[in-house]
Amino acid sequence: MKESKEGITVKKEENMPEWYEQAVQKAELADFAPISGFMVIKPRGYAIWENIQNYFNKRIKFYGVKNTYFPLLIPESYFKREAEHAKGFEPELAWVQKDEGERLAIRPTSETIIHDFFSKWIRSYRDLPLRINQWCNILRWEVKQTKLFLRSREFLWQEGHCAYETEEECEKEVLLILEEYRKLAEEILAIPVLVGEKTEKERFAGAKRTYTIEALMPDGKALQLGTSHNLGQGFSKVFNVKFLGKDEKEHLVWLSSWGFSTRLIGAIVMAHGDNKGLVLPPAVSPLQITIIPILTKKDKEKVLKKCQEIKEALEKNFTVEIDSREDYSPGWKFNEQELYGTPLRIELGPKDLEKDQVVLVRRDLNTKKIIKTYQLKKEVEALLDTIQKSLYVNAKRFLDSSIVEVKAWEEFLKTVKDKKITLASFCGEVECEDYIKSETDGATSRCIKEVTSGKCIKCNNKAKYKVYFSKSY
Amino acid sequence: MKESKEGITVKKEENMPEWYEQAVQKAELADFAPISGFMVIKPRGYAIWENIQNYFNKRIKFYGVKNTYFPLLIPESYFKREAEHAKGFEPELAWVQKDEGERLAIRPTSETIIHDFFSKWIRSYRDLPLRINQWCNILRWEVKQTKLFLRSREFLWQEGHCAYETEEECEKEVLLILEEYRKLAEEILAIPVLVGEKTEKERFAGAKRTYTIEALMPDGKALQLGTSHNLGQGFSKVFNVKFLGKDEKEHLVWLSSWGFSTRLIGAIVMAHGDNKGLVLPPAVSPLQITIIPILTKKDKEKVLKKCQEIKEALEKNFTVEIDSREDYSPGWKFNEQELYGTPLRIELGPKDLEKDQVVLVRRDLNTKKIIKTYQLKKEVEALLDTIQKSLYVNAKRFLDSSIVEVKAWEEFLKTVKDKKITLASFCGEVECEDYIKSETDGATSRCIKEVTSGKCIKCNNKAKYKVYFSKSY
Numbered sequence: 045m046k047e048s049k050e051g052i053t054v055k056k057e058e059n060m061p062e063w064y065e066q067a068v069q070k071a072e073l074a075d076f077a078p079i080s081g082f083m084v085i086k087p088r089g090y091a092i093w094e095n096i097q098n099y100f101n102k103r104i105k106f107y108g109v110k111n112t113y114f115p116l117l118i119p120e121s122y123f124k125r126e127a128e129h130a131k132g133f134e135p136e137l138a139w140v141q142k143d144e145g146e147r148l149a150i151r152p153t154s155e156t157i158i159h160d161f162f163s164k165w166i167r168s169y170r171d172l173p174l175r176i177n178q179w180c181n182i183l184r185w186e187v188k189q190t191k192l193f194l195r196s197r198e199f200l201w202q203e204g205h206c207a208y209e210t211e212e213e214c215e216k217e218v219l220l221i222l223e224e225y226r227k228l229a230e231e232i233l234a235i236p237v238l239v240g241e242k243t244e245k246e247r248f249a250g251a252k253r254t255y256t257i258e259a260l261m262p263d264g265k266a267l268q269l270g271t272s273h274n275l276g277q278g279f280s281k282v283f284n285v286k287f288l289g290k291d292e293k294e295h296l297v298w299l300s301s302w303g304f305s306t307r308l309i310g311a312i313v314m315a316h317g318d319n320k321g322l323v324l325p326p327a328v329s330p331l332q333i334t335i336i337p338i339l340t341k342k343d344k345e346k347v348l349k350k351c352q353e354i355k356e357a358l359e360k361n362f363t364v365e366i367d368s369r370e371d372y373s374p375g376w377k378f379n380e381q382e383l384y385g386t387p388l389r390i391e392l393g394p395k396d397l398e399k400d401q402v403v404l405v406r407r408d409l410n411t412k413k414i415i416k417t418y419q420l421k422k423e424v425e426a427l428l429d430t431i432q433k434s435l436y437v438n439a440k441r442f443l444d445s446s447i448v449e450v451k452a453w454e455e456f457l458k459t460v461k462d463k464k465i466t467l468a469s470f471c472g473e474v475e476c477e478d479y480i481k482s483e484t485d486g487a488t489s490r491c492i493k494e495v496t497s498g499k500c501i502k503c504n505n506k507a508k509y510k511v512y513f514s515k516s517y
Numbered sequence: 518m519k520e521s522k523e524g525i526t527v528k529k530e531e532n533m534p535e536w537y538e539q540a541v542q543k544a545e546l547a548d549f550a551p552i553s554g555f556m557v558i559k560p561r562g563y564a565i566w567e568n569i570q571n572y573f574n575k576r577i578k579f580y581g582v583k584n585t586y587f588p589l590l591i592p593e594s595y596f597k598r599e600a601e602h603a604k605g606f607e608p609e610l611a612w613v614q615k616d617e618g619e620r621l622a623i624r625p626t627s628e629t630i631i632h633d634f635f636s637k638w639i640r641s642y643r644d645l646p647l648r649i650n651q652w653c654n655i656l657r658w659e660v661k662q663t664k665l666f667l668r669s670r671e672f673l674w675q676e677g678h679c680a681y682e683t684e685e686e687c688e689k690e691v692l693l694i695l696e697e698y699r700k701l702a703e704e705i706l707a708i709p710v711l712v713g714e715k716t717e718k719e720r721f722a723g724a725k726r727t728y729t730i731e732a733l734m735p736d737g738k739a740l741q742l743g744t745s746h747n748l749g750q751g752f753s754k755v756f757n758v759k760f761l762g763k764d765e766k767e768h769l770v771w772l773s774s775w776g777f778s779t780r781l782i783g784a785i786v787m788a789h790g791d792n793k794g795l796v797l798p799p800a801v802s803p804l805q806i807t808i809i810p811i812l813t814k815k816d817k818e819k820v821l822k823k824c825q826e827i828k829e830a831l832e833k834n835f836t837v838e839i840d841s842r843e844d845y846s847p848g849w850k851f852n853e854q855e856l857y858g859t860p861l862r863i864e865l866g867p868k869d870l871e872k873d874q875v876v877l878v879r880r881d882l883n884t885k886k887i888i889k890t891y892q893l894k895k896e897v898e899a900l901l902d903t904i905q906k907s908l909y910v911n912a913k914r915f916l917d918s919s920i921v922e923v924k925a926w927e928e929f930l931k932t933v934k935d936k937k938i939t940l941a942s943f944c945g946e947v948e949c950e951d952y953i954k955s956e957t958d959g960a961t962s963r964c965i966k967e968v969t970s971g972k973c974i975k976c977n978n979k980a981k982y983k984v985y986f987s988k989s990y
Contacts, residue, residue: 075634077588078595079621084634087583087649094584110560111567115550116589116623116654116671122551138613140623142658148552150589150613150623161548161557170844176560181589181654185615198589371643 046372049379055319060263065192067313071322071383074192074309081190081197085306088384089193091330092309093200097179099232099327100202103224107217109175109204114157116181117148122156125282129155132249136184138197150183155250155275155301158205159283166297168288169209173217177204182305193310194267194517201305207285207297211276214298215253218274221302222255225270233308234325234435235259235315236443237269238465238512240491245474248301252276258490258512260443261314264463266490266516269311270304316408316435322385323408325435326428333364333424334386336377338393350397350417354390357421362428382407387431388424406431447512456501456513460484465514467493469507471500479503480513487513519845522852528792533736538665540786544795544856547665547782554663554670558779561857562666564803565782566673570652572705572800573675576697580690582648582677587630589654590621595629598755602628605722609657611670623656628723628748628774631678632756639770641761642682646690650677655778666783667740667990674778680758680770684749687771688726691747694775695728698743706781707798707908708732708788709916710742711938711985713964718947721774725749731963731985733916734787737936739963739989742784743777789881789908795858796881798908799901806837806897807854811847811866823870823890827863830894835901855880860904861897879904920985929974929986933957938987940966942980944973952976953986960986 052070056063068074073089076082085093101111117140123130137149151157158176166174179202190196204221208214222239229237237257247254251273259267279285280296289295316323326332335355337347351366358364367377374391381389391403402420404413408431415423448459449467459466470476470489480502481488490512500507525543529536541547546562549555558566574584590613596603610622624630631649639647652675663669677694681687695712702710710730720727724746732740752758753769762768789796799805808828810820824839831837840850847864854862864876875893877886881904888896921932922940932939943949943962953975954961963985973980 075637078592078630078633079588079590079618082588082590084588085586087585090584090586093586111563112560113558113563113566113654113673115552115555115557116656117552117555119551138615140611140613142611145552157551160551164548181586183589200586 045370046376048373049376049383051320051379051383056262056317060314061191063317063319064310064314067317067321068192068310071313071385073313076190076192081186083190083192083196083198085200088330089309092312092324092328093306095328095330096228096232096308097202100224100228103228104177104204107175107220108173109177109206112176112178113180114151114154114161114178116151118151118154118157120147120149122160123149125156126250126279129250129279133184136186138183138185151180152182152184153301153303154178154203155205155279156283159279159285159299162205162207162280162297162299163283163285166207166285166287169290172287172297173206173208173213175204175206177202191310191517193306193313199305199307201303203301203303206300207280208300209287209289209295209297211298214300215274218253218255218272218300218302221300222257222272225257225272225302225304228304229257229259229269230436232325232327233312233315234327234432234439235269235311236436236440238443238491238493240493240512242271242491243470243472243477243489243511245477246489248273250275250278252278256491259311259315260446260465260514261311261517262442263314264446264515266465266514267307267311267314268490268516269308270302272302273300275299275301315439317385321383323435324385324387326387326432329385329387330363331365331384331386332362332428333358333388333390334377334381335364335366335390335392336374336381337366337368338374338391339368339370340394343394343397347392347394347397351392354392354402354417354420358424361421362424387428408435449510450501453501457484460487460513460515463515465490465512467510467512468501469496469498470509470511471503471505472508473503473505476500476503484513486515488516489513490516518843519849521846522849522856524793524852524856529735529790533787534664536790536792537783537787540790540794541665541783544786544858546786549663549665554659556663556665556669556671558673561803562782565785565797565801566779568801568803569701569705569781570675573697573701576701577650577677580648580693582650582679585649585651586653587627587634587651589624591624591627591630593620593622595633596622598629599723599752602723602752606657609659611656611658624653625655625657626774626776627651627676628678628752629756632752632758632772635678635680635753635770635772636756636758639680639758639760642763645760645770646679646681646686648677648679650675664783664990666779666786672778672780674776676774676776679773680753681773682760682762682768682770684771687773688747691726691728691745691773691775694773695730695745698730698745698775698777701777702730702732702742703909705798705800706785706788707800707905707912708742708784709909709913711916711964713966713985715744715964716943716945716950716962716984718950719962721746723748723751725751729964732784732788733919733938733987734784734990735915736787737919737988739938739987740780740784740787741963741989742781743775745775746773748772748774788912790858794856796908797858797860799860799905802858802860803836804838804857804859805835805901806831806861806863807850807859808837808839808863808865809847809850809854810839810841811864812843813867816867816870820865820867820870824865827865827875827890827893831897834894835897860901881907922983923974926974930957933960933986933988936988938963938985940983940985941974942969942971943982943984944976944978945981946976946978949973949976957986959988961989962986963989
């Protein structure tokens with residue numbers, strides 16, 4: 045019998061990158077592919093993605109967003125039309141050349157081809173608002189080192205694309221989606237986020253305004269989890285997306301786009317995992333409850349029968365499995381489920397059977413609770429809810445305690461070194477932000493907190509707003 | 518007010534290709550992309566795909582198949598390992614060349630890269646059976662003319678890949694999936710199919726045996742809807758997929774793969790559509806019931822209120838929408854829903870309100886039925902069920918009446934010309950099948966019906982089996 049399963053061999057607090065790579069691979073979420081920069085998403089990783097998709101599809105369908113599918117390949121001439129967009133994505137494109145025709149890019153994002161279709165589909169104000177989304181694969185040929193889920197050349201994402209009659213309506217829904225992203229992060233993934241506009245330097249290539257949700261990982265680096273862009277009329281101008289208004293005149297539409305990716309899975313791993321493995325929020329865990337029978341020769345049948353009864357009682361409301369394999373010890377199974385991050389474990393042996401009880405173990409705190417079987421359903425529901433909230437509260441405490449507001453450049457340097465999120469007044473200039481990045485060895489603006497009237501922390505010119513700075517993934 | 522919407526301008530029975538293209542585009546299922554061979558799947562088309570996905574995901578999860586995601590790009594060396602596979606797909610590959618490395622193919626199917634991972638993941642019999650699936654995009658650079666959904670260079674599909682200890686188990690599940698494909702086609706899409714093994718010539722490149730489900734379209738051409746392959750041990754040999762057996766010896770695994778694509782959507786359009794537009798089976802229609810109020814100034818509020826009540830009563834069990842737009846006439850809305858193929862229409866005007874009744878119109882037969890409001894739920898349920906079955910029965914009658922068994926080559930030529938499915942004894946030789954294809958201007962074997970002991974219809978040598986032949990998409 046297999047007695048104990050090898051866990052993660054480094055400590056999260058000592059070597060986070062190595063811990064992360066082991067956690068992702070030993071929990072069987074993903075693997076490195078043979079081509080540098082690519083990954084394989086394994087069943088446990090993909091199941092988290094499906095849970096995120098199921099949640100988010102319901103949300104956007106509620107707002108009238110419809111799913112679609114646009115081509116993988118985009119003609120080179122499309123990228124060239126919007127100059128900033130082209131400049132932003134050009135270095136990361138992978139090309140396919142077939143026949144005599146122009147080069148075709150594997151999509152790094154689909155604004156260009158989608159707006160081309162918008163120009164065909166939109167005729168009058170009756171066709172607006174037009175709200176579509178697609179779940180698809182994306183290719184960006186980055187040169188940095190691959191990190192599973194966090195940075196890879198190919199990833200999966202959703203990209204929403206909407207067209208509106210008025211600027212107000214467009215901006216309103218850009219913020220509505222941003223709020224949906226915040227809810228997804230905080231309520232489903234249990235990851236608290238900073239929410240705000242990006243500075244000019246960090247804006248999406250071709251956008252008028254970019255909004256973001258930013259999480260803080262335990263190693264003090266920020267992670268951008270989703271962005272919602274107000275594209276203004278830049279793209280509608282070059283792709284000729286016009287509509288006949290109620291005033292019987294032609295107008296350009298206002299466009300938005302918004303996306304999040306499989307990077308979210310990496311965020312969950314980093315935010316909540318511990319030295320035993322993943323700790324998954326119940327709302328996205330592929331499995332919420334594992335039942336592990338303690339088997340003896342004498343009582344095997346009885347114990348398994350009871351486990352089956354418990355499973356049947358719970359499976360209407362929760363995802364639950366029994367691990368009745370006989371060539372693995374209960375200890376091995378505990379280790380495995382700890383690696384997987386399954387929120388709740390139910391242990392049941394002959395003694396428990398006698399007393400009509402089960403042992404409930406929380407993955408996040410490793411606390412045990414013995415309860416009577418008749419209490420199980422209620423108790424499980426309450427515990428899963430508590431775990432979901434508790435993961436959020438802990439992460440929120442960490443985020444809140446990591447934000448330091450500074451008034452002087454020396455302090456700024458120190459807080460960056462201390463791996464804090466630094467809140468400082470900033471002029472908003474791209475050049476000044478470049479200086480800050482180079483002098484801090486990589487700290488970038490994450491998002492704008494609020495408008496201010498002070499002086500810029502770096503150049504001392506008039507500040508525009510207070511901005512969160514930190515190193516990031 | 519818009520009075521009547523333009524429908525399809527050609528007759529299905531007179532010009533099927535043109536009818537099809539108009540039907541797909543006017544029902545807003547898909548559009549041609551700017552690059553030849555590519556398409557855009559619009560919300561109404563994608564919603565059908567989502568309904569198919571939801572159904573099929575439940576089925577395969579029941580059998581323990583888990584969803585995953587493998588890379589879009591596959592190194593050239595991978596394809597070369599399995600010689601027949603390489604030869605089969607080489608002409609259709611699109612390549613990406615980055616850096617100094619080897620060429621990378623955009624996946625035309627993923628056996629090679631998946632089997633490479635199987636060789637890493639599978640160690641002992643404990644890891645078997647291993648059953649995975651992915652929903653993804655696929656690229657095959659065909660040169661034939663694009664037909665939306667039916668033939669395009671990029672399409673969406675599911676590809677299942679499984680590994681087993683024994684040949685028996687492998688073959689058993691290859692047939693199990695084939696049976697699931699049959700159920701999907703017949704029970705969900707309402708399309709009857711011929712089910713059987715492919716001849717050697719039509720086998721998947723690298724497979725030991727290929728099984729197929731084949732539908733007959735109203736123009737007399739067959740359409741392959743899904744295939745399930747027993748790959749034997751060819752791939753496991755070249756990708757070194759071995760396991761330590763219960764006998765403590767090393768063995769090669771037995772592999773299978775199986776797939777269907779967005780082509781199914783094209784099949785639904787062709788099989789059931791009529792001169793007014795699509796006729797969608799209730800099980801996959803994005804919308805099952807449309808409520809169209811007949812509005813007069815006086816009774817507008819009352820009628821809309823009643824429509825809302827009806828919607829609320831039905832929406833727990835069915836997908837239902839009210840079309841209360843005021844700048845379109847009821848006639849325009851009828852035309853639109855006929856194009857869309859929505860199975861049931863509910864009309865409700867002031868007179869109906871007075872009599873506490875509604876008018877129910879079936880899309881497939883265009884028959885009207887007046888019923889009391891209290892009967893609605895029961896009636897709708899029964900009617901949707903009847904429509905689903907009736908579409909199948911009609912298509913089945915057509916299929917059955919289109920099969921002709923022949924004994925002589927002259928008869929064979931005639932039945933092919935008459936656009937029938939020709940059942941004939943066949944020797945099974947690739948060369949003989951090539952002759953049949955060229956002499957009939959394109960008739961190919963669709964699948965094997967049964968073993969026989971007669972003589973081959975073409976070469977007069979000993980026949981192996983009776984085979985269905987016809988032209989095909």
